[in-house]
């Protein structure tokens with residue numbers, strides 16, 4: 001049996017940094033990434049068989065826990081018919097119909113293979129539709145790694161210290177305007193000056209790539225209003241929040257409707273899927289209906305569609321979300337109490353099924369500057385103590401945590417127990 005250290009050494013020989021996505025490398029927290037062998041329910045098991053209660057959940061998709069039998073069976077059944085056809089299938093219609101029935105303002109939807117593709121395509125479409133070039137994003141929000149969006153980005157880009165990546169032409173970055181999250185006045189001022197040239201605003205309706213920062217009342221509404229007045233397209237990037245705040249995503253939860261919505265993660269049930277869609281008038285501009293080009297060899301892959309459909313079936317059951325919301329709250333209360341008892345300055349945020357913990361004296365966390373002022377060294381030590389105790393948190397302090405329906409009360413109690421020990425040891 002190989003250890004994670006052995007596997008990491010081998011991985012580094014032919015894979016840059018030993019990983020296929022940077023945050024997995026444990027660069028921020030130090031040490032060796034845990035190599036996973038298998039997963040089940042709320043747990044992942046490493047290559048040496050050690051179990052961890054998992055709050056990363058493949059960075060969000062596994063809302064029903066890992067390796068759900070219904071999804072697994074759907075994938076096996078579909079794969080018996082073949083892996084990819086590059087031609088339309090009925091499964092694509094079924095998934096598109098479901099998404100359009102569920103999501104507010106979704107008339108047409110196009111499937112892609114990742115969240116990055118979804119957001120990249122949505123901003124191209126918004127630019128094509130409006131004939132304008134400027135896009136507005138928010139500091140600390142991450143929308144995948146396409147050029148225009150890697151400007152003051154969150155998640156791994158932030159963790160690696162390169163929120164604005166080398167390799168993005170200045171000419172492109174110049175068209176990306178970055179504003180402060182939860183600052184409606186800043187948004188109004190930007191629109192007052194540049195409204196005529198703004199093609200779109202893209203935002204995480206709950207930011208999950210600079211830890212977990214929910215929108216303050218009025219923030220999303222201001223974006224909606226400014227877009228309406230100026231004719232810009234409002235893109236709500238629900239790659240992370242989609243199907244995590246109830247079936248209608250953050251849009252249903254907060255009552256603000258997008259012109260275009262991007263989806264990923266949960267919609268593919270763990271397979272590589274993304275989607276973008278929205279108002280008919282805008283979506284009709286996309287090829288083959290319109291002139292804005294977008295395509296994909298494996299898009300709408302039948303196995304991925306089957307996994308997405310099986311997932312939507314289960315999360316559509318009455319009462320699916322309430323226990324997840326309650327458990328997310330209970331976990332955050334438990335973590336807070338554990339920190340308070342140990343006298344460690346710490347606060348939590350949670351919204352829907354997403355949560356975050358911050359090593360800070362601040363009592364509320366609402367924006368990027370506050371997140372950047374947190375004690376990352378303390379987080380790194382906490383992370384390793386929790387890992388040692390069998391709790392798998394995201395290996396960076398700029399990531400949200402996720403709850404699944406497989407997490408039991410006992411799992412949450414065990415997590416809080418582990419946190420008591422970790423806070424005390426800090």
Ligand code: PMP
Nearest residue numbers: 114115116142143144237239240
């Ligand atoms: N948008 C958001 C809000 C995300 O959280 C992510 C990934 N975490 C993406 C886009 C990019 O998705 P992917 O990693 O599937 O390309």
